[in-house]
Amino acid sequence: MIRVSVVGAKGRMGSHVVDAVNGAEDMELALALDAGDDLKNIAPANTDVVVEFTVPSVSLGNVLTLIAQGVDVVVGTTGWTDEKLAQVREAIANSPRPDSQKVFIAPNFAISAVLADYFATKAAKYFESAEVIELHHPNKVDAPSGTAIHTAHGIAEARKAAGLGDVPDNTETDGGSRGQVVDGIHVHAVRLRGLNAHEEVLFGNAGEQLTIRADSFDRGSFMPGVLLAVRKLASDAPTGLTIGLDNFLDL
Amino acid sequence: MIRVSVVGAKGRMGSHVVDAVNGAEDMELALALDAGDDLKNIAPANTDVVVEFTVPSVSLGNVLTLIAQGVDVVVGTTGWTDEKLAQVREAIANSPRPDSQKVFIAPNFAISAVLADYFATKAAKYFESAEVIELHHPNKVDAPSGTAIHTAHGIAEARKAAGLGDVPDNTETDGGSRGQVVDGIHVHAVRLRGLNAHEEVLFGNAGEQLTIRADSFDRGSFMPGVLLAVRKLASDAPTGLTIGLDNFLDL
Amino acid sequence: MIRVSVVGAKGRMGSHVVDAVNGAEDMELALALDAGDDLKNIAPANTDVVVEFTVPSVSLGNVLTLIAQGVDVVVGTTGWTDEKLAQVREAIANSPRPDSQKVFIAPNFAISAVLADYFATKAAKYFESAEVIELHHPNKVDAPSGTAIHTAHGIAEARKAAGLGDVPDNTETDGGSRGQVVDGIHVHAVRLRGLNAHEEVLFGNAGEQLTIRADSFDRGSFMPGVLLAVRKLASDAPTGLTIGLDNFLDL
Amino acid sequence: MIRVSVVGAKGRMGSHVVDAVNGAEDMELALALDAGDDLKNIAPANTDVVVEFTVPSVSLGNVLTLIAQGVDVVVGTTGWTDEKLAQVREAIANSPRPDSQKVFIAPNFAISAVLADYFATKAAKYFESAEVIELHHPNKVDAPSGTAIHTAHGIAEARKAAGLGDVPDNTETDGGSRGQVVDGIHVHAVRLRGLNAHEEVLFGNAGEQLTIRADSFDRGSFMPGVLLAVRKLASDAPTGLTIGLDNFLDL
Structure with a gap:
């Protein structure tokens, strides 16, 4: 059994993680902490992997503390800059277990979205035309989505590498x-x-046409990806910092 | 049996019409004419309904001649202005059979597209959000399509009539x-x-979401609509000029 | 303001109704009752329309009581037999206000699903081929869904009425x-x-192809239909018993 | 310039191949042969790659002759049994150029279909549920399609290899x-x-949901795959017999 603690356990995402861990046959919930709780209660004695889903303003501090505690961390909070990532890497180097410490950060835990992005990049060189449509709820303030921009870049790079010219238009x-x-x-x-x-x-x-579509209907859509990351950290994930769920998919 | 003549019989659309008429159990092909042939060969003695699919520069002249010949006409050629339509109406008034002469002109003979447009207008007032995506081959020079603009206008009018405000965004x-x-x-x-x-x-x-989609895969997609128009002119279509396939659908 | 009471207010659907009424600008929540509460607290003095979402075993009794109380009722509970419906009609005839009493029962409050079903019936006679695909969560015990069977019947009837034969296969x-x-x-x-x-x-x-698709992503999808029914009962719905949301859509 | 000859050049598929070769900037049409023509006119002096699209009853003989002529062959005709394939392999071993002779046979040249099948196999282990829908014209006599059966097998194998149990139902x-x-x-x-x-x-x-869809709208959909195979045989395809377009895709 993988012993999983959750930081941000009362939050929108964290509460889903608690439910998902409780529902997983190969995991048991260790500690479920939220704002005000002392992260130092989390330690190798009670926890194999921590899932951190809080807010950007506190996430870096949480992650550094958890590394110092010697536990592996799956981070779902967003807002990671190169500078912040450098601090995480430094903390890993100075951690109690530098040779086995694992930290995983992902901008998107929806497996379907990560696979769609990957498949799009693989398919790109075989087609004359390619376009991307992203669809979201109307409260989203930016357009297009970061994921759609990422997908478009991936398609464009694959086309260039294969010597394809502009799409016909x-x-x-x-x-x-x-x-x-x-x-x-x-x-x-x-x-x-x-x-x-x-x-x-x-x-x-x-x-002919090829269509690849990923639907994330609700926050629960991130849980299969979170559990997959937890299982990877508890087994064969590389030590150090890993960024992006595609690194944990066998593609 | 409805006796059908085709004008523009060797053209891209006309040749499909010839095939469609030959394949219809309730129709028989009368005359198949193209550029250089004398339209005056078409007359009530041999033809019930003419299908005219040529080019905008000759279509008006063809239609006026056919009206003078006393046969009913289904027109698939595009490019009709208010002025041209007025000439058609005047020719009908002065035709050999002003009380029974029928002429039908349609911008789009694809039944699926006409139905999608109609259903969109009916559905519009029941939803907070509405958007239109049109997809075409890359040789099309205008964007968006005239059909998409027509659909958007129909949705907007239905929303206003129902007192709906702006879509959320x-x-x-x-x-x-x-x-x-x-x-x-x-x-x-x-x-x-x-x-x-x-x-x-x-x-x-x-x-919840409602999606209505019309696909026209090739020119053959217009034939069911053309045959429907021919049958209507040969039966209960109103006399005079009718514009738009929605007038012949029982909606 | 339409004063709306909810019976079954703590239930899966009822709790959504409470939220939807609270969120509607033209409604105010009157009483929110659940098991153990006395329905006789609901009366014309405090309530214009009641929404009843409970379970089949108690729904008929609830509706009869509410009719006797002289309030209009929107019923979302399922399980209505011809015999139960006859009891409702009799109760309306004997109610305190037989000339204005309104009761509305609907098997499906999702506007998108009701529209899709209606549009499918209208489109059916214009196409050679028609098939229905329904997609649900894997906990559903019956297949196909009642809605899909209803849609198939509607398509089949429309084809027969139009003289169409079997679909090609x-x-x-x-x-x-x-x-x-x-x-x-x-x-x-x-x-x-x-x-x-x-x-x-x-x-x-x-x-050519025409595709009509209705998606109900969650229980919230029924709320626009429930609110529409409440508004209809508070305005121009006919007196007596009305069954089916299509009666309240302007189609 | 790759010099391409076509065998079956007047057939449904072969005529498309002739057009596709004529439209490809890096190819030139050498000989276009059909029934009655002598295949021995095709030789290394005039042809780099032959595309054979005929019927199962003559295809094996054609391929054996072309191998004996010393030209590489792309075969689009279907109906290949293990026994026939063994004869092709033997002919290659006894050919004028056994160390460089290439023959390519594919059951499906639609790149979108081959990619969809491949992506489905890669994605399968990451999802609880998987189903396949194939859609075809109503003249097809078998159901489901061979491609759909192949895809289902691929998904099932990937699930088993990953230790997944039955799909929930x-x-x-x-x-x-x-x-x-x-x-x-x-x-x-x-x-x-x-x-x-x-x-x-x-x-x-x-x-969450992941959807992968391949559409083949007409026979032209096979041409990009045919041209890709021709280019591979003219460049870095392995010598000997290769079966399946996935071998020529960089996945």
Whole structure:
């Protein structure tokens, strides 16, 4: 049994993690802490892996403390800069167990989204045309989504590496309907009440189309990815800092 | 049996019409004419309904001649202005059979597209959010398509009539991915090799989505609509000029 | 302001209704009752419309009591037989206000699903082919869904009324993949973790396809339909018993 | 310039190949032969790669002749048995250039279909649920398609290799709507006028869905795959017999 502690256990994501750990047959919930609780209660004696889902302003401090406590950490909080990551790497080097300490940070724990992004990059060189449509709830303030920009970049890089030129497009008259061009790839953002976070990548050749779509219907969609990361840290993940769930997928 | 003549029989669309008429159990092909043939060979003695699919520069002349010949006409050629339509109406008034002469002109013979447009207008008032995505082959020069603009206008009018306000949209930062706003409705245009003409209308409320999609895979997609129009003219279509396939659908 | 009381207010659906009423600008929550509470507290002095979402075993009794109290009722509980409906009609006839008493019962409050079903029936006669795919969470015990069967029947009836024959299908060898044939229409049921309740209706002619899809992502999807019914009962709904949300949609 | 000859050049597929070769900037059409023509006109002096698209009854003979002529062959004809393949391998061993002779046979040249199948196999182990829907024109006699069966097998094998159990499914009452179970995976076959060949693979976890869809709209959809195979044979394909387009994709 993997003993899992949760930091931010009463938060929107953390409470889902508590439920997910309780529902996993190969895990048991160790400590569930939230604001005001002392992180130093978490130690190798009671915990194998900690899942940290808090807010950017406190996450770095939490992670540094947990490394000093000698426990492995899966971090779901966002807002990581190069500078912050450097501090994490330094803390790992100075940790009680530098040769086995593991920290994992991921911008997106939705397995479907990570796979869609990866498959899009692999498929890109085989198609004349490629476009990205992302669809989100209307409260999102930025458009297009960071994930869609990432996908468009990945497609563009794969096309360039394969020597493909521009996507075909004879549009002469347009009032903005063709979307935002990210690195040569057209990206469209839909905002619709009822949706959560969705991405569709369309590839086309003469006579054929390939469509890859990832739907994240709710926060529960991140839990399979979180549990996968916990299992990786408790088994064969590399020591040190790993960034991105694609590193833990067998692709 | 409805006796059908085709004008423009060797053209891209006309040749499909000839095949479709030959394949219809309740029709027989009368005359198949093309450039250089004398339209005056078409007369009530041999023809019930003529299907005219040529080019805008000759279509008006053809239609006026056919009206003078006393046969009913289904027109698939595009490019009709108010002035041209007025000439058609005048020719009908002065025709050999003003009380029974029928002429039908349609901008779009794809039944699926006409139905999608109609259903979108009916659904519009019941949803907080609505957006339109049209997808076409990359040789199309205008974006968005005229059909998508028509659909967006229909949705906008239905929303206003029902007292709905703006669609919810908290986007603060966008480099163009949110598409073109047509009468308050966001319209996106995708251009993809392999596609022909497609439209998807998305409606959203909290927790639910309605999607209506019309795909026209090739020119054959217009034939069911052409045959439907021919049957209507041969039976209970109103006399005079009718514009738009929705007039012949029982909705 | 429409004064709305909720019966079953602590239940899965009822708690959503309480939130939806509190969030509606034209409504105010009157009483929120649950098991053990006395329904006789609900009366015209404090309530215009009651929303009843409980369980089949108590719903009939609740509705009869509320009719006797002289308040209009929107019923979301399922399990209504012809016999139960007859009792409701009799109670209306003997109610304190037989000329204005209104009761509304609906098997499905998701507007998208009701519209999809209606549009499918209207479109059916214009297409050679039609199939239905319903998709639900894997805990659902019956397949296909009642909604899918209803849609298939509606399509089949519309085809027969229009004189259409069987859908084209040259399948000679099949081990069950062609699904269940409901009144001549093939119906497929998908069960997938992560889904809630979804239905897709596909229509096809040579060269064209029309797709109508309704997605219900969660229980919140019923609230727009519940609020619409409340507003109808508080305004121009007919007196007596009305069954089915399509009666309240302007189609 | 790759010099390409076509055998079966007047056939349904072969005529598309002639057009595709003529449209490719890096290829030139050498000989275009059909029934009655002498294959011995094809030789290294005029041809680098031959594309053979005929019928199963003559394809083996053609391929053996072409190998004896010393030219590389891309074979699109279907109907290859283990016995026939053994004859091809033997002919290669006895060919004029056994150390460089290349023959390529593929059951499916649609790149989108081959990629979808591959991606489905890679994704399978990360999802609780998986189902396959294939959609074809109604003249197809077998259901489900061979491609769908292949995909289902691939998913099932990947699940077993990862130690996953059965897909979740609490269906108790079903009249056939749940489709055909292929190696534990439910497969559904839709037959719809207007469609050609399409496959959709659905994966689900709590809160998330991944959808991979390949559309083959017409025979032209095979040409990018045919050209890719020609280029591979003219460059770095391995000598001997290669079966399956996935061997030529960089995945």
